[in-house]
Amino acid sequence: MKNNERRILVHLRGGLGNQLFQYATAYALAKNNDAELIIDNREYKKYKLHGGYRLNNFCIKGREISIKDKLLLPFFLSTLAWKYNFLARRYNFFVRSFRRYCIEKFGLPKKIESSVVLIGYWQHAEYFKDFYKDLVDIFTPTCLPEDGIKQYNKIKSVNSVCIHIRRGDYISNPSALKFHGVCSLDYYKKAVNYINKKIKDPVFFVFSDDREWCDINIPFIFSDKIKYNLVNKNDQETDLWLMSKCKHHIIANSTFSWWGAWLAQSSDQIVVAPEPWFDIDIGIKSPSLMSWTKFDK
Structure with missing residues (x-):
């Protein structure tokens, strides 16, 4: 059973390679914290480059963002957090006030106690290397021609x-x-x-x-x-x-x-x-x- 109070919501951006990095990091954090994994793919309503959202073509574990999640975690706040991820040093105080947002510039926490939103590209194997075997299975296409x-x-x-x-x-x-x-x-x-x-x-x-x-x-x-x-x-x-x-x-x-x-x-x-x-x-x-x-x- 997952801890109902612990949820990892990962805000996806970019093409397939970036989506895999973001998902893998969220998956590892969720596994290490017995948390529910939620995929926020709202970005892809407008982002059509690189084929758009593609994780649904793999054996993904976790669920897509719900209407209730969207109300609790408005899209504009995640977009704002992304913006300040690139300006984190200048806006350090502002960013840290978003306590539920785990922003890449400040590193990835090992333990969480409540719902958090991952903001960043997380392009490093250190975030998820312990789950290599899981990810090989997860990143297998659901349909092979x-x-x-x-x-x-x-x-x-x-x-x-x-x-x-x-x-x-x-x-x-x-x-x-x-x-x-x-x-x-x-x-x-x-x-x-x-x-x-x-x-x-x-x-x-x-x-x-x-x-x-x-x-x-x-x-x-x-x-x-x-x-x-x-x-x-x-x-x-x-x-x-x-x-x-x-x-x-x-x-x-x-x-x-x-x-x-x-x-x-x-x-x-x-x-x-x-x-x-x-x-x-x-x-x-x-x-x-x-x-x-x-x-x-």
């Missing part, structure tokens, strides 16, 4: 290496480009050469949101002797699941590919990640694990 199963069988039959190329709004949105930057061809060349020296007979599976770019540039990343496959025509959930079934990973500075690598953990896994993760320092640490190999992006 037949073609996805065929791709999975191919991935499992070889020494598979996932390579994720993230472009999309990192290119089309000037603000996103300035903040995130994109991984260069040189980054992918170095990562592929590194993997090729470390692993016997690797077969690369390329996942990307920009197939046209890949068709033009992929030949410059791989030599003629290297085997690779372009994976496409899947929904986001299927692609993430397939990425997590690869044995090794070359990721972009993307929360989506971060999850593909983290969910695939094994004793001999090699993960290559870009550095720096962000092009602008706003006080958010890179989510890359210490065990991952880093190359300049």
Whole structure:
């Protein structure tokens, strides 16, 4: 039985990768406090980028926000708390007056005694690493297409290496480009050469949101002797699941590919990640694990 007085309400923002970080952090906090987990997806009534709200396509535990919850926790207060999460140092006193709001800038509490609202992106495995096995099950798509199963069988039959190329709004949105930057061809060349020296007979599976770019540039990343496959025509959930079934990973500075690598953990896994993760320092640490190999992006 959950403690009726303890509720974790997580305010979701961003694309699928961000939603997974926010949910995983809330899930771990709820489990550690015997609390009810509530998903606040109100942001997605207006936010249509990256496919909108997507957690309902996984085996999620917890419930979506109710009408009663909405009355007790007005949307404008969560929006205001998000705003001051980015200005927390300047508005320290104001933010701390929102006692029921756990704002990322001030860290995550270990224990709670009543209802709280999580505000932040929470992009660090330390928040939920103890629940790895749970999250592997939870972040399994509820429906896998037949073609996805065929791709999975191919991935499992070889020494598979996932390579994720993230472009999309990192290119089309000037603000996103300035903040995130994109991984260069040189980054992918170095990562592929590194993997090729470390692993016997690797077969690369390329996942990307920009197939046209890949068709033009992929030949410059791989030599003629290297085997690779372009994976496409899947929904986001299927692609993430397939990425997590690869044995090794070359990721972009993307929360989506971060999850593909983290969910695939094994004793001999090699993960290559870009550095720096962000092009602008706003006080958010890179989510890359210490065990991952880093190359300049």
